[in-house]
Amino acid sequence: MDFRELDRLNRRDLLRGTAMLGAGAAFMQPLPLLAQAGSMSDVRKAVEAGKDASIKRLRDWIALPSIAAENRNMTEGAAYMAELAKDAGFTNVEIVPTDGHPGVFGTIDVGAKRTLGIYFMYDVKQYDPAEWSSPPLEGKMVDRPGFGQSIMGRGAVNQKGPEATFLAALHAIRAAGRKLPVNIVLVCEGEEEIGSPHFRQIATKPNILAALKKCEGIFIPMPGQDSSGNVAVNLGSKGIIELELVASGEKWGRGPKKDVHSSLKAMVDSPAWRLVQALQTLVTKDGNTPAIEGWFENVRPLTEREKTLIREAAKADNDEAQMKQALGVTHWIDNLSYDDALIRLAQEPTVNIEGLVAGYTGPGGKTVLPGRAVAKLDLRLVPNQTRAEAEKKLRAHLDKHGFTDVEVNVSGGYDPTEVDEKSSLIRSELATYKKLGVNASLNARMAGSWPGATFTAPPVSIPAGHFGIGHGSGAHAPDEYYLIDSTNPKVAGLVDATMGYAEFLYTLAAIK
Amino acid sequence: MDFRELDRLNRRDLLRGTAMLGAGAAFMQPLPLLAQAGSMSDVRKAVEAGKDASIKRLRDWIALPSIAAENRNMTEGAAYMAELAKDAGFTNVEIVPTDGHPGVFGTIDVGAKRTLGIYFMYDVKQYDPAEWSSPPLEGKMVDRPGFGQSIMGRGAVNQKGPEATFLAALHAIRAAGRKLPVNIVLVCEGEEEIGSPHFRQIATKPNILAALKKCEGIFIPMPGQDSSGNVAVNLGSKGIIELELVASGEKWGRGPKKDVHSSLKAMVDSPAWRLVQALQTLVTKDGNTPAIEGWFENVRPLTEREKTLIREAAKADNDEAQMKQALGVTHWIDNLSYDDALIRLAQEPTVNIEGLVAGYTGPGGKTVLPGRAVAKLDLRLVPNQTRAEAEKKLRAHLDKHGFTDVEVNVSGGYDPTEVDEKSSLIRSELATYKKLGVNASLNARMAGSWPGATFTAPPVSIPAGHFGIGHGSGAHAPDEYYLIDSTNPKVAGLVDATMGYAEFLYTLAAIK
Incomplete structure (x- = not known):
């Protein structure tokens, strides 16, 4: 799974394109927190004094990439994470x-x-250095037009930059001679990029579970500002199952076990056609609505409040034309209006084909009858669907349609999440953004997915979300960066983003 | 297209596996032509005297690979072919x-x-030297267990080896001081491996057309012996269209023009689903019978004679178990008997998926909604279908089902062919095989395809087929080889294969 999915604001920047940023900046007002420091001036001084150390901390961390899919630096990465936590004041680090x-x-x-x-x-x-304009482990400072000087490197925004910024806030509060206003529980995993397959084991370890259950809520640091400085507060996200649907002569007991000459089609069954026939039962003729038996049984339609939030956000954005252009799309599904398309985006579960792979995939043709055909699917789930329910229903559907041999190989996924906008977590986020002078909108539901359900579902059952100002982009892509010295008066650089986390702790401590 | 498709006998060897060849050979009787030379003893002596020159001729030719797909050595290859023809006695070479x-x-x-x-x-x-056990342009002599010393190289069997062997027969007849018993018309192309897109231009050039129309028939030299020494005489072959079916946001005007994030599926149409829905209209639910409107309109069912030939061949072969094992197949379509499956193989047109390619095709998953999806198809045609008719009907079918945007990109193909078993060409083939003591069966119709329709269809309208004894294998694959010195008493090496072509010329000249 990818946190990129959460990054609605970066997506919005992507959609708008960077061309307009320069022009737009001229009309913007600076952030209040840039102009005044108020009662937090001592912390701000400490943040500024610690800035070089913060940058070094991030660079050193980028230099040690832990990649679960490659089993690379995992022990070292966990040990380094533990040291970072200890340095920031965490105790009982385990x-x-x-x-x-x-x-x-x-x-x-x-x-x-x-x-x-x-x-x-x-x-x-993972990353390929050949695709980068700056070495991905060096964390060099580069200028990002419209934003400013940024550290470029793998993990810069996803997620070491914002995480290091949060740690910088803890260092600064301590350096200012203050006691933290709240207790903090830190849980870290090293398998987020492969779908958090063992994260539940961490969160439900008895001592960790006990600690988590004491929390008002939990968030992942995320630099959520777009080029206009706006942020969105997510009130939930879709779930996802990623899987491969596989038709093969091996499992079917018909057709060939390996690729054979295509002239044999007249006497040998085809696993590729079997896959096509199985696939087409999964959705309506237009490909837009799941047709898996019982799929909508537990789907909770959006509330009027949620729909209103979406409509308001669409109105505030007013970016339909740019979004269509950036996506290369001329019509939304069913020729819906932008409002209705965004409501559909949040409301509907989906069955998406990520990829098709069978037989000969190179240039031109090759006369083979493939022994195996694969569809890579992702199924987005909405409350109150669950992964377990969806997996069971998909299997039952295929079986009922006679495709008992078609394999469903699930590689990972998350349940959908919801967080109450009345929770102290969300109210603290909104109050902090307000204090910081950052325009925040409520996002009823992310169409993307994240591991938050580990927290929101039993046995942990606490609100979970994302918080942070600042900016970065390029998660999962070359030239990933995180903004350090902002030249955009609406967008926080490292010092202001650090102050954002500090302010949040005080706001949460005091919220009614 | 690939001549490999024609090589039913090599396929049969492949299916049987080479393990049984050693044991089988002990019980075999030698070819009559190995034991006696008769009235052709002067030619045989000349063939033997010219053997080293024949081998050198083949090796030199292998060293100059002409590959149309890579535009490699095409001018040089044509010039070399012209020299080979002149050396063998052809005049007016053009x-x-x-x-x-x-x-x-x-x-x-x-x-x-x-x-x-x-x-x-x-x-x-094309070839990749890294995949070969012997350099593909060197034509080294290697031992092929069960067959004997063979020249290994690209083109060894497909088609330079048998072609050079035919030329060797012409050299030998001349060296023996004889006049050829028939006139010969040679037509060569350099684009067979890319589907003969311009071969019709050659065959219908006025002087060439006039020459071809004088021919009793035409054949391509092909070393047709399996490990038991048997050959098949093909009485026709299926046609083929190779094409890509492409669904794209670009052409559809719906969905994205490029890959976008998969969470957008809830508001954006999917070209991959569009492809799946278009595909599934092309065949019956079991994937085995074309469902394209009017597809069977011109299909001529096999005659009783043709079915009888197939049943007889199946009975003589009795290789169902080995064939199933080699193909990794446990059931034929509809659980047909072997006889009925082979009849279906010859009789039925097919729509085969060669490959599927869309979106992310690497390991694991990637959350994208592809902007384009491609199915690589081959459609096998039977008499009296034609390529032109089939292309028109496929387009009309897709349009009728609302898939006007789904592209049909045809890369090549051949019409089906038929040749009368009463033609002098086929009667001469059978008589020659009989004289050589080679067991020949009539093959009612190849499921594979070849450019023969250029000859059998108007305006040329002459019988066309394949002829030759000897052995080779590995067309289109690494370690392609052509047998030179046979250790299998049932299978002809270079000298006997050369004599086979010489005998054919005399048989055709004398046939009633």
């Missing part, structure tokens, strides 16, 4: 073994009334 | 320009009563 790669857990207990959970990932996505 | 790569034409007019056409290809398939 490397948590799992059936996969280890996680890290730590707490800061200052005897405060409230406790905040923080979710970190220490792993990063 | 390099024939086309809109693609050139062909070669030549004749030997000895004032005989009858004229024979010979079809050559001077091009070869």
Whole structure:
């Protein structure tokens, strides 16, 4: 799964294109927090004094890429994460073994009334240095037009940059001689980029579960500002199952077990046609609505409040034309209006074909009858669907249609999540953004997916979300970057983003 | 297209596996032509005397690979082919320009009563030296267990080896001081491996057309013996259209023009689903019978005679178990008996998926909604279907089902062919095999395809087929080889295969 999916604002920047950023900036007002420091001036001074150390901390971390898919630096990455936590003041720091790669857990207990959970990932996505304009492990400073000087490197925004920024806030509060206003519980995993297959083992380890259950809520640091400085507060996200649907002569007991000459089609069954026939039962003729038996049984339609939020956001954005152009799309499904398309985006579960692979895939043709055909699918789930329910229903549907031999190989996924906008977590986010002068809109439901259900579902059952100002982009892509010195008066650089996390802790401590 | 498709006997060897060859050979009786030379003893002596020169001729030819797909050595290959023809006694040798790569034409007019056409290809398939156990351009002698010493190289069997063997027969007849018993018309192309897109331009050039129309028939030299020494005489072959079916946001005007994030599926149409829905209209639910409107309109069912030939061949072969094992198949379509499956193989037109390619095709998954999806299809045609008719009906079918945007990109193909078993060409083949003591069966219709329709259809309208003894294998694959010194008493090496072509010329000249 990819956190990129969460990054609605970066997506919006992508859609708008960077061409307009220069012109737009001239009309913008600076962030209030750029102009004044108020009661947090001592912390701000400490943040500024610690800036070079913060940058070095991020660069050193980028230089040690942990990649679960490649089993690369996993032990080293967990140990490094544990040291980062200790340096920031966490105690009882523990490397948590799992059936996969280890996680890290730590707490800061200052005897405060409230406790905040923080979710970190220490792993990063694979990368190919040849595709980068700057070496991906060097974290060099580069200028990003419309934003400013940024650190470029793998993990810069996804997720080491914002995580290091959060740690910088803890360092600064301590350096300012203050006690933290809230207790903090830190849970980290090293398998986010492969779909968090063992994260539940970490979160439900008895001592960690007990600590999490004390939290008001938990968030992952995320630099959520687009080029206009706006952020969105997500009130939930779709779930996802990623899987391969496989038709093969091997399992079918018909057709060939390997590729054979295509002239044999007249006497030999075809697993590729079997896949096509199985696939087409999964959706309506237009390919837009799941047709798997019972799929909508537990689907909760959006509430009027949620629909209103979506309509308001669409109105505020008014970016349909740019979005269509950026996506290369001329019509939404069923020729819906933009509002209705965005409502559909949030509301509907989907069955998407990510990829098709069978037989000969090179240039031109080759006269083979493939022994195996694969459709890579992702199925987006909405509340109150669950992964377990969906997997069971997909299997039952295929079986009922006679495709008992068609394999469903699930590689990963997340349940959908929801978080109450009345929770102290979300109210604290909104209050902090307001204090920072950042325009925040409520996003009823992300169409993307993240591991938040580990927190929102039993047994943890706490609100979970994302918080942060600042900016970065290029998650999973070459030239990933994280903004350090902003030249855009609406967008926070490293110092202001650090202050954002500090402000959040005080806001949560005090929220009614 | 690939001549490999024609090589039913090599396929049969492949199916049987080479393990049984050693054991089988002990019980075999030697070919009559190995034991006696008769009235052709002077020619045989000349063939034996010319053997080293024949091998050198083949090796030198292999060292100059002409590959149309790579535009490699095409001018040089045509010039070399012309020299080979001249050396073998052809006059009026002409390099024939086309809109693609050139062909070669030549004749030997000895004032005989009858004229024979010979079809050559001077091009070869692409190759990757890394996959070969012997350098593919060196034509080294290697031992092939169960067969004997063979020349290994690209083009060895497909088609330079058998073509050079035919030329060796012409050299030997001349060296023996004889006049050819028939006139010969040679037509060569250099684009067989890319589907003969311009071959019709060669065959219908006025002087070439006039020469071809004088021929009793035309054949391509092909070493047709399996490990038991048996050959098949093909009475026709299916046609083929190779094409890509493409669904894209670009053409559809719906969905994205490029790959976008898969979460957008809820508001954006999917070209991959569009492809699946279009595909599934092309065949019956079981994937085995074309469902394209009007597809069977001109299909001529097999005659009782043709069915009888197939049943007899199946009975003689009795290789169902080995064939199933080699193909990795446990059931034929509809659980047909072997006889009925082979009848279906010859009789039915097919729509085969060669390959599927869309979106992300690497390991694991990637959350994209592809902007384009491609199915590589081959459609096998039977008499009296034609390529032109089939292309028109496929387009009309897709349009009628609303898939006007789904592209049909045809890359090549051949019409089906038929040749009368009463033609002098086929009767001469059978008589020659009989004289050589080679067991020949009539093959009612090849499920594979070849450019023979250029000859059998108007305006040329002459019988066309394949002839030859000897052995080779590995067309289009690494370690392609052609047998030179046979250790299998049932299978002809170079000298006997050369004599086979010489005998054919005399048989055709004398046939009633």
